[in-house]
Amino acid sequence: MERQAIQETKKMVDRCNKCGLCTTSCPVYQQVLIEAANPRGRIQLVKYFLEGKIPLSKRFKEIILTCLLCETCVVNCPSGVRHDQVFNDLRAELVKQYGLDWKKRFVFNLLTNEKLLRSSMVFARLGRSRLIETLTKGMRIGNIPAGKLPRVNPRPFRDRFNGVIRPDGEPKGRVFYFTGCFTNYFGADVGQAVVNVLKQLRVEIEIPAAQDCCGIAAILSGEGDLPLENVSRNIAVLSRARVDAVLVDCATCGAAFRKEYIALLKRKGMETAQAEILKGKTFDVMEYVAERLGELPLPKDYKGGKIRVTYHDPCHLVRAQGVSDAPRKILKALPQVEYVEMEEANTCCGGGGSFQFDYPEISKGVTEKKIACIRETGARVVATGCPGCRVTIGGNMNDHDRIDVLHPMQLLDMALSGKMGKW
Numbered sequence: 001m002e003r004q005a006i007q008e009t010k011k012m013v014d015r016c017n018k019c020g021l022c023t024t025s026c027p028v029y030q031q032v033l034i035e036a037a038n039p040r041g042r043i044q045l046v047k048y049f050l051e052g053k054i055p056l057s058k059r060f061k062e063i064i065l066t067c068l069l070c071e072t073c074v075v076n077c078p079s080g081v082r083h084d085q086v087f088n089d090l091r092a093e094l095v096k097q098y099g100l101d102w103k104k105r106f107v108f109n110l111l112t113n114e115k116l117l118r119s120s121m122v123f124a125r126l127g128r129s130r131l132i133e134t135l136t137k138g139m140r141i142g143n144i145p146a147g148k149l150p151r152v153n154p155r156p157f158r159d160r161f162n163g164v165i166r167p168d169g170e171p172k173g174r175v176f177y178f179t180g181c182f183t184n185y186f187g188a189d190v191g192q193a194v195v196n197v198l199k200q201l202r203v204e205i206e207i208p209a210a211q212d213c214c215g216i217a218a219i220l221s222g223e224g225d226l227p228l229e230n231v232s233r234n235i236a237v238l239s240r241a242r243v244d245a246v247l248v249d250c251a252t253c254g255a256a257f258r259k260e261y262i263a264l265l266k267r268k269g270m271e272t273a274q275a276e277i278l279k280g281k282t283f284d285v286m287e288y289v290a291e292r293l294g295e296l297p298l299p300k301d302y303k304g305g306k307i308r309v310t311y312h313d314p315c316h317l318v319r320a321q322g323v324s325d326a327p328r329k330i331l332k333a334l335p336q337v338e339y340v341e342m343e344e345a346n347t348c349c350g351g352g353g354s355f356q357f358d359y360p361e362i363s364k365g366v367t368e369k370k371i372a373c374i375r376e377t378g379a380r381v382v383a384t385g386c387p388g389c390r391v392t393i394g395g396n397m398n399d400h401d402r403i404d405v406l407h408p409m410q411l412l413d414m415a416l417s418g419k420m421g422k423w
């Protein structure tokens with residue numbers, strides 16, 4: 001760690017008075033019940049390491065990595081300890097000492113090379129053939145049956161457009177829609193819903209084909225160098241774009257632009273001024289739409305049946321960006337929806353990016369609690385603004401659950417187009 005970073009991290013861990021208020025709500029601690037694996041224990045271990053009392057041993061590495069980075073501890077700490085900052089600094093240190101495992105390096109190399117990513121999707125598309133599906137029947141990736149993993153879009157979502165989508169008539173605004181890799185390669189239905197709604201708001205939408213992966217998966221794994229080119233390009237292009245807002249449909253891309261880019265650049269002792277501009281321009285698409293809900297032609301005299309919907313708060317939206325009202329405002333405004341709040345809506349789903357594949361036993365317990373809360377509502381749909389959460393929750397549901405997992409923008413689009421009643 002750089003000398004300045006060590007001083008900063010040391011100051012942060014010294015804030016801990018060991019009160020323990022962060023411990024009981026830690027979803028990992030609730031599963032493993034080991035003091036060293038709760039936020040207080042981890043902070044104390046980092047303190048001892050920085051004081052030179054313990055080495056960065058393999059056991060210490062496991063403890064630091066067995067964390068969902070859900071930030072529940074951050075919001076529960078009265079002393080202002082930023083566990084996320086401390087743990088990310090340590091992850092960067094771990095990569096320096098131990099390197100990254102080859103599978104992660106392979107995936108991050110793909111994600112940070114758009115050409116390579118694009119061509120790999122051609123093979124992934126072929127991989128979903130009937131033959132391969134028969135061969136992989138019964139296989140699981142972490143806790144998720146292979147057959148429940150998302151299907152690759154027939155063609156990349158961004159290829160549907162010529163860069164700019166103009167509304168009929170004079171535009172009321174201009175936005176940049178950063179689709180992220182997930183919508184581009186797996187979630188075309190979400191992307192189309194976003195475009196349909198923004199068009200109804202008479203907004204001009206810029207979706208250039210050339211967008212780089214936000215790189216957050218690598219950043220949060222402690223590998224800050226690999227995504228640095230993507231980060232610099234995204235910051236340069238998006239912060240200079242002449243638009244009212246940069247919109248994202250993915251909680252994690254939003255967290256990258258609003259939080260993690262600045263943290264990474266600071267960690268590397270680099271300039272952050274442009275990244276601050278991008279932070280100021282970035283909004284989750286639900287925030288943007290929730291402020292303009294009154295301009296949308298939602299049916300006023302709907303008399304049909306209602307569909308029960310509940311909402312799960314993604315960690316990267318509720319804690320990393322402080323967004324929780326906007327999705328609820330949208331869902332409650334839909335005349336065809338009966339909105340029901342679930343217990344512990346803002347508790348982590350247990351996905352944590354690759355955490356669910358690295359530590360499936362711990363992840364399983366966390367996800368099962370989340371799914372139990374969803375089931376208790378009797379909802380037919382659970383909505384959430386994070387593709388990772390949708391994969392984790394949807395992939396861990398039982399077949400007899402009959403609960404769909406959707407982005408709130410898909411429900412809004414259906415409500416506007418009259419498809420909800422027919423569903």
Ligand code: SF4
Nearest residue numbers: 026067068070071073
């Ligand atoms: S970030 Fe979440 S999982 Fe990690 S220590 Fe904090 S509460 Fe526990």
Ligand code: SF4
Nearest residue numbers: 016017019020022077
């Ligand atoms: S809540 Fe904050 S001060 Fe209290 S033990 Fe946890 S990290 Fe330390």
